[in-house]
Structure formats: C-alpha cells, structure tokens
Amino acid sequence: MNEKLLEEVITMTADSLSVSNSYHFRVPPTTLVGDGISVKIGEYLEGLECHKVLIVTDRQIVQLGLMNGALRSLRRHKIDFTVFDEVLPDPTNTIVRRGVEALNSCCCDGVLAFGGGSVIDAGKAIAVFANNPLPAREVIKNNTKLSPRGKLIAVPTTAGTGSEVTDIAVITDEDNHIKVPHQHQLFIPDMAIIDPLLTLGIPPAITAATGMDVLTHAVESYMAKGVCTLGQALSYSAIQLVATYLPLAVGNGKDQYARRKMAEASYMAGMSFSNAGLGLCHAIAHQVGARYKIPHGVANALLLPEVMRFNMLVRLDSLREIARAFNLRVEHLDGKEAALKAIEAVRELTAAIGLPTRLEQVGARTSDFAALAAQAMDDPTLQTNPRQVCQADVIEVLQRSF
Template identity: 35%
Template sequence: MSTQIILPRIMQVGEGASQEISSVLASLNCQKPLIITDKVMVELGYVSRIKEALSKHNISCDVFDDTVPEPTIGSIMAGVDKVRNGNYDAIIAVGGGSPIDSAKAIAILGKYGGSMRDYKFPRIVNELGLPIIAVPTTAGTGSEATKFTIITDEANDEKMLCVGLGFMPVAALVDFDLTLSLPPRITADTGIDALTHAMEAYVSKKANAYSDSQALAAMRLIGPNLRRAFHDGKDKQAREAMMLGSTLAGIGFSNASVALVHGMSRPIGAFFHVPHGLSNAMLLPSVTEFSIEGAPERYADCARAMGIADSQDNTEQANQKLLSELHALNDELKVPTPSKFGIDQEQFLSLLEEMATQALNSGSPGNNPRVPSKDEIIAIYKTLWN
C-alpha cells in the first residue's frame, strides 16, 4: 500500500536561512507579503530583520502582530479582516507555533470566509489559501512543516483540530539562529513538544516507512541535545540539532498523525491555558506507560534512537529506561505538575468527563497503539496529580 507524503514546496534549512526570504518570495512570484507574528517577535527584533532582508530587494510589507499564545477564533479575526481588505499575495508567519497556526487559519478564512468551526476536523481542508512562508523561532511545534492548525473555540473551550493541504506552508525557512535567545522554559516546553511529535509519529497506527525515517532521525537529534539547549541557550550545536529535529518531527507527525498525548493535551490547554508543549510534557510519561503494551518494540526503538538504550538492552529493559528517562527529563527541565502550574484540583477533577470527551472527539487517541476508553483517559488524567 502506498502513502501520500505532503511537504512544504521549499525548505531552506540552516544558519541564516531566514535571510533568504526575498529569494523565496521571488521563486513564488510574490511581491506583497503580510507578516503575521506577535508582539514579542517585534520586540526581539526578528520582524525588523525580516523587513530589512525584504527592503534590500525593494519589497515592502505590512505587519499584523496581534496573534496570541494558544490562538482563538476571536484572536485571529482582526488578521482575517486585514487579509480581506488588503491586496496581499503571500503571508510570512514569524514566531512559534501560535503565530504560525494563526497564519494558517487567517490564510484560509481570509480567502474563503466562513467560520473557523466550518473547517474543523473531520473536514479535510484541501482548498489553498494565500501561500504561507513559515519562519519558526522555536524548536518545538514543527508547524512550519505540518498540514495542521489548532484554534480554540472560546465559546466552549474546545481546541479545534483543523487538517488538510490548505494548512501546509508553501515554504519553511528553518534558521536555528532565531532560537538562540529563547529562555530555558520555552526551550524545555517546545523541546519536549518536538520529542512528543517524534515519538507519537513513530508509534502511531498511521505510521509508515517515510514517517518512521523522519521520526527516528528527529529522536536521534533531540535526545542528546534537549538538555544541552536547556542549560546553555547559546550552544549553537545543540540549537541546530534541536531546530532540525523539530522540523523532522513535524514532518513525521504531519504524515503519520499524533496520538493520545495530543488528544489529552488539547483540553488541558483549552480549559486551563497551559502552553501546548507544557501540557504535552505533563502527560508524556503517564501516557507512554499506558501505551507501551500496545507497541513494545516501537517504544524500545524510541529509547534506542534517543540514546538511552542500546542494542544490548532487550525490549523490556529499553522500555524501562525510556520511562525512567521521561520522568528524569521532566524533573531536570522543571516541568511543573498541574497543581504547581496553578490549576485548581477540584476544578480539574470536575472537568474530567468533558476533557475525556473532547480528547476522544479529536480523533487522535484512535491512532494510539493502545486505544483507550473514556474511563482510561480519565484515569490517566488523575495520575497527573500523583
């Protein structure tokens, strides 16, 4: 059986890649881009660097910098209006997963109209919006190379998964230089997010030979370098490995789908405003422990790719080392428990039924090697307090 692989048309990878923005625009025959970003990217000077690179080639652009972390329907509408009222021929998305996800939604809604809920999975959105050039500034989401976007419906606190070719950036400029100033907390959360993408792509029921190659390569890069990047943000070798690993993990899960961690993570983010990578990190050890029996050899492969088990370890030994590593990683990277993050336990427990329902409705748990029942999802949520 064959597998369809969907990728950005252009990928510019390596130090200084973001400075090639003008030539990429020219290759797409685009001349009037809109930069979609957030105010932090403006303050850090990343947007001015992009604008300077464009101005050298006499390309002017406008900027929409009102995206927010964990984007909502409401937060993207001003950007949608800007696209509808402008005459733009491309979007440049600069930032972490939230600005890139916002840009994907704006590119579709700005061209076709309607409500974001109209584009929610299980609808597959293959209509092409404005072409997106993604310039990631974190090594985590892999959104620059995925056909997904996540937008929260604030009316019911649901993180809506939107899927299809229409959300795939046309180009990705993967420049690790842009991650050198990331603080340790963001480095940790986005790094574990990337690791989760790689692991879930590899154990997913939709995994294939191509996604396996990307996921394993990503784990080989992320496993030895996440701690290094966390402890020394100026470590260029570690930053470069993490950035490439994040993109490869994004390619892996975009072509194999994520699984239970992501299905359970989205409701935590929607109800309690926990950053996506951090909620993944909270869940990864418990979900892995639940799931191992469904694909023990695959999880052992993950341990070996990450460098925490070797060929001398049998499957059971490798999996024990994997579980120990995931707990140790959370400890060293100071991943908080839900209570330490500030979530009220009574409120958390009162929402378990709804959270489990949303997790199942997302479809992601169905890709897990061990597919959970609603009660099993609730039980895993409860373990986060122990």
C-alpha cells in the first residue's frame, strides 16, 4: 500500500487529487441475449418508456421478414412505429439526414436500429444528429459537447461489427469521399438485444468474413495501447469462442448453439475494442477493403497475422495468452515460439473457413502499397496500436501479407 497516496485520498478534495492508472469503461446499460428474444421487443421498449419509435433498417431485412416477430410484439404492446428502410451499406450523410427528417416528422421518441453494422451505425447517427448539427468533415469526438438524444435500441442481425455495443458510428461524407468515424458516448445504445436466431440464414462466406472481424477486434483490443483488465477478459473469452465456434457456424449455419456463441463473441469483442481501441490491422484493412472492394472481415483476416508479427516486439506475453485462448499448449515454448503459434493459429483458422490468406488472391497490386500505407497512417485506429508505426512498416506488413 502506498501510504502517501492513501493519505492524499483521505485528506485531499477530489478535484485536487492526481488520479493515475484510471480508465472509463462504457457499455450499454442493458443487454438482452436469447434465442428468439427479438419477438418480445415490445415488452422491453415499454420498460424503457418508448411510445413511438423510428425503426431504422434496410430493404433486405424487410424482405427477409426478419423483423416480423418484433413488429407483432410492438403492435401487441401498442407501441407506434414508422419504418425507415433506406439504409445502404456504408451509410452517408444524406441517408442520416433523411432518417432525421423521418424521425422528426413522425415525432418518435426513440430509434430502434434493426440490422447489420451499417444499419446500426446509421440508426445511432440518426438518433444523435436529430438533436445536434450533422457535421461535414468534422469528426465528433468524446469531448465534443452534444445535446442529449432520445432512446436508442440496437438489434444486430449479423455477428461481426459489434456496432450494437460501441461508441462509434462511421458515416460516409459523400462530398469528400471519406468515411468519418464519429466517436462519442451518446452513440452507445441504451439497450442491445442479441437474438442469435436472426443470424441463422447468413451464408457461409459472410459468416466467415464477419467472424474474422470479431476475431480481429478481440486480438487487436487484447494488445491495444488502451487495454485494461476488464477489456482483456472480454477479448480473451471472445478469442476462445471464435476459435471453437466460428468453424462450426461456417460449416453449418443452422447450428443454433454455434450462432449464439458467435453473437456473444461479437458483443464481447465489441465491448472491449469500444473501450481499448484497435490497431494497425484495422488501419490498413480500411484502406485495402475500400480499394479492392473486399469485405471488411476478409481484409482483416488477410492482414492480421503479419500485424501480430509486427507487434510481437512489444506484446510477446499477450501473444502467448492469445495462443492459449486458441487452446494451444505453449507452456514449454519460449516467448517468440509461443507468439508464432498464435499467428499460425490465425492463418490456419482463416484457411479452414475458406477465406483467402494472401493479398495477391484478392487482386492487390504491390504498386498500390505506398499509397495504401500513406492512407493507413492517417487512420484513427492506428493511434492505439501498441507499437509505434511508420509508413515503411506498413509497406512491409503489406508486402509480407502479399
């Protein structure tokens, strides 16, 4: 016990104390998990005192009928709703503006975002920017002063982005052709409803890609600069779940238990990275995904092993733990050998679920690497990478992944 510190705590006023080693850990106040739980949504919205909601979604979700049970429940509980189904992948400022108009014209007191990552990002932005000016290029940050929003509920229909739990909403500024990653605690939903049954119909290739996004969130947040004990526990468990259940969910999409475990893994990894941050893999994957039009999770899977290798210099112990989370016996190995086992496990999992393992396979060109690296250096996720990065390092990771 540091006696001087204890004395300070006892005698000093709160404002004059210098608090070290502290962190904030923010998650949605309520999380509901259950097979089929979305059909009871009316009851939960009633509990939140929501009387009229704008349902933000996309046309595919409506056509597939994934919301039918939830809509019946809303009617049963006499909760009015208006459906806004105009969200497209990579939602733009224009879509958010239209959503805000819909929210205002129907006098809704809350937003229910029902869909994949793009839908939930759009729903979060509509809820927040209904009461705040929608910025053009400017990025909303945690210290930006914002007016409060109405109620916000998220129901994910994929297991991947973790958007239902994070404080981030990525909105594309179509005038300047950039994705703007807004980050603020107001983007954290009041309630996340995880119904794994909604993910049963997702085809194997998408299950594989979104699952590797979950793994990358878990691995990057486990090693991130902002890592804390709470986040590491969640990331570690998420890695264990992905290692065991992603192959099962890809191999048999109707495996309800595997789907549930992947939905939980996605949520846990989301809680962790929303607080600890990500790293170099996402910084490069954002550029590679945009340039070669490949799914975000595939871009992550292609780059993650070499990013882990790059970070080995400062995160040997973490990589040993990651190998253990993959259920590998590494006690008898030295630090570097154990770390290489973790990297190999990621490569093997990627290949086993049928995803490409080399950038060359997705049409990448080495002549693009300098430009991709320059863009990656500006990506905000780079700020929490545990090892300092320069442009030459990014090019080397790209070349080694080629």
